[in-house]
Amino acid sequence: MDALQTDDLTKRFGDLTAVEALDLTVRDGEVFGFLGPNGAGKSTTINTLLGFLTPSSGSATVLGHDVETESLAVRERVGVLPEGFTVYDRLTGREHVAYAADLKSVDADPDRLLDRVGLEPEARTRAAGGYSTGMCQRLALACALVGDPDLLILDEPSSGLDPTGMGEMRDLIRAEVASGTTVFFSSHILSEVEAVCDRVGILVDGQLAATGSLAALRDEVAGGAPVSLAVDAVPDSLDLASIDGVQSVELGAEEITCEVTRSAAKIEVIRRVDAVAEVRDVVSEATSLESLFETYTGGERVESQASESGAPSEPPAAATEGGR
Numbered sequence: 001m002d003a004l005q006t007d008d009l010t011k012r013f014g015d016l017t018a019v020e021a022l023d024l025t026v027r028d029g030e031v032f033g034f035l036g037p038n039g040a041g042k043s044t045t046i047n048t049l050l051g052f053l054t055p056s057s058g059s060a061t062v063l064g065h066d067v068e069t070e071s072l073a074v075r076e077r078v079g080v081l082p083e084g085f086t087v088y089d090r091l092t093g094r095e096h097v098a099y100a101a102d103l104k105s106v107d108a109d110p111d112r113l114l115d116r117v118g119l120e121p122e123a124r125t126r127a128a129g130g131y132s133t134g135m136c137q138r139l140a141l142a143c144a145l146v147g148d149p150d151l152l153i154l155d156e157p158s159s160g161l162d163p164t165g166m167g168e169m170r171d172l173i174r175a176e177v178a179s180g181t182t183v184f185f186s187s188h189i190l191s192e193v194e195a196v197c198d199r200v201g202i203l204v205d206g207q208l209a210a211t212g213s214l215a216a217l218r219d220e221v222a223g224g225a226p227v228s229l230a231v232d233a234v235p236d237s238l239d240l241a242s243i244d245g246v247q248s249v250e251l252g253a254e255e256i257t258c259e260v261t262r263s264a265a266k267i268e269v270i271r272r273v274d275a276v277a278e279v280r281d282v283v284s285e286a287t288s289l290e291s292l293f294e295t296y297t298g299g300e301r302v303e304s305q306a307s308e309s310g311a312p313s314e315p316p317a318a319a320t321e322g323g324r
Helices: 042-049 071-076 093-104 110-117 133-144 165-178 189-194 216-219 263-274 289-296 316-321
Strands: 004-013 016-026 029-037 057-062 078-081 151-154 182-186 199-204 207-212 223-231 246-251 253-262 279-284
Touching: 004 042, 016 042, 016 207, 029 042, 029 189, 042 057, 042 182, 057 253, 071 078, 071 223, 078 110, 093 110, 093 133, 110 133, 110 165, 133 151, 133 165, 151 165, 165 182, 165 189, 182 246, 199 216, 199 289, 207 216, 216 289, 223 263, 253 263, 263 279
Parallel strands: 029 182, 029 199, 078 151, 151 182
Antiparallel strands: 004 016, 004 057, 199 207, 223 253, 223 279, 246 253
């Protein structure tokens, strides 16, 4: 069973179509990266999957439950870390986690969960109104983990975290996946997406512009990725431009650099050069996720996710509930 499936999912707000005919599949046990420029429809999609918004047409299932008719069952099995998590100023960190457990009607050990997310013991008994952004983010993740969810929806999970915290977040995601949890990961920090995601989907103007593994998308994208070969001497005649997928060739005194659009072209370049010259070193660079994103979005920058125009923000209570 797929963890998440949408079929022709559409959401309109008056004349505005925020999500249009979305066909999306997230496989059980994978980390799926959900990308798109600001206003692309990501927040609307997430809120619809959680049952906070009703589809205008089409359908969606989460963990086998219909999001319209079984939204409570969905939220019982899903943990949510929303963007812009809002704390209750007077509640301690421990009380936040206990409250999230009460809302989901499950038993939870707040200290065990706060240990997992790295919130220091002395902070757990302090009012969360004095927390830093990074501490609030750790608390939000602890709330999302209440009830051992089968699916984690993480919206900008690295927001406010320092490099150590971001590394701990990656480790926690990998541990969750190893235990059988599926992760739906939306972030504007593309290096984080690249580090943890098995597949990605890129949403543009409410429509899915591309989906697949990063390797597959790199092979499809129309931008070049360089491969450079250090040689003892560049041969006088070397026909690399005729290789399918070679975009350009630059010859130096002892270096050959090719821009390629297919992974297979890199292999052919190396093979052909190695046949006629002594190759001392090979440097191969993959097309960056930033380049992929710019190609599929027409050059738009990925930005921090916010509610799309016309779509209501997720209520603070839902944020604290960690996926009620």
